[in-house]
Amino acid sequence: MLKQLPILCIIGPTASGKTDASLALAEHLPIEIINVDSAQIYQMMDIGSGKPSKEILAKIPHHLMNILDPAQAYSAGQFCHDAIKAIHEIQSRDRIPVLVGGTMLYFKVLQEGLSELPGSSPSIRAQLDKAMQDNGLESLYQRLQQVDPERALQIKPTDPQRIQRALEIYELTGKTMSQWLLTPRTTLHDYTFVNLGILPMTTPREVLHRRITQRFENMLSAGLVEEVNVLFQRGDLDINLPALRAVGYRQVWQYLAGHLNEQEMKEQAIAATRQLAKRQLTWLRSWPNLTSIDFLDPEILTKIEKHIVI
Structure with missing residues (x-):
């Protein structure tokens, strides 16, 4: 029955409040959240990726989060297969899947299909x-x-x-x-998607920039350097791995390696996060059939709920 219903996607730049909005929805609607953040899929990368607390994860079902070791790579194609499987499982329980995140390529591949690329050699x-x-x-x-x-x-x-x-x-x-990549794409499903963009509309973008700065400062206070140091000390990881190219992690890794001082680390991490947000907003400007909501709209939850069909 639920398979015929559209799948809700909450999309937006980093620090726009996507996670908080989805958690608020889960408090009174039968939803389960599918993570669409390429850093949050990794274990041991909690603070810098902005994961919900362990208490929240124990209370509200999340999928495709903490599924890989940082030494492993993960592709958009793998995400597509895993997300479809998670949607099936959630709907089999008569609950509502909601995809939440800011990794635009994952959303794009899931909704538009995969090009049939050859396997590896x-x-x-x-x-x-x-x-x-x-x-x-x-x-x-x-x-x-x-x-x-x-x-x-x-x-x-x-x-x-x-x-x-x-x-x-x-x-x-x-x-x-x-x-x-010019060959016709193949889709793995017959779902339709409702895309909600949580982004600066009436709120000046400078407000998002201030939130990005404060968010990174909060991560440092919460122990981001210590979190990255655990990975740094493992000995089997390096900065070129996909997991460690994530904004924040890369700059802290360079700090631990002695390539940046503390102030440089902070400045470069914040600048890289702002650049990421800019790229995400560029994606969203051309996103087909996107319904946009200002990220500080006081009616944001009510507006999101209108798009959830039960």
Whole structure:
């Protein structure tokens, strides 16, 4: 029965209050929350990713949170499969799934479908790893610029995972990743989605910036440096892993490694978080069929509830 109902997605930039709004909804509606935050999927990364407290997680069901060790990678495709499974499970209990987060790529892949990319090749990946060790990441990026300039423009020169994946696909198939992404997408479901954007509309964006600053200060007071130090001391992690590229974690890691002083760490983390929020808002400006609500609207819960069909 519930499968025919639209799935509610609460989308917005960091520090806009998405989590608080969803938790308030869960207090009086039969919802279960599906996490759509690429940092919150990781264990041992609680403070810097803004997870709800253990008490709240014990009280309100959350899915796709704390499911991976920080050493592991996780793709948008994996998220899509896992989210559909979680939706099925929640609906089987006659409860309402609500997707909440700010990882726009996860939302996009879930709603628009997946391009059928080829699988990985351990031998080619080993060759690329060796090339990076011998000649540096910059040489791999320059190679990508030559074979697939369109994809290179979409990838940061400091992102080894995506650079290697694009080169791996080219070496494996002779077709660029850009060409593969032009193939028709396949969807894994027949759901429809209602997208609610929680973002600055009537409230000046500077208010969001102040919230970002205060949020990071609160994280530091709550023990963010100590949290990252536990990961730093493990010995099997490095800053190029997807988990540790998350804003805040990357800068604290650099501080612990002696590459930044404390003030530089704070300033760069806050600046990176603001840049993340800007990218998220850019995504949302072109998001199809988005209903926007100001993140400080006093009627925000009432407006969200109107979109939940029971």
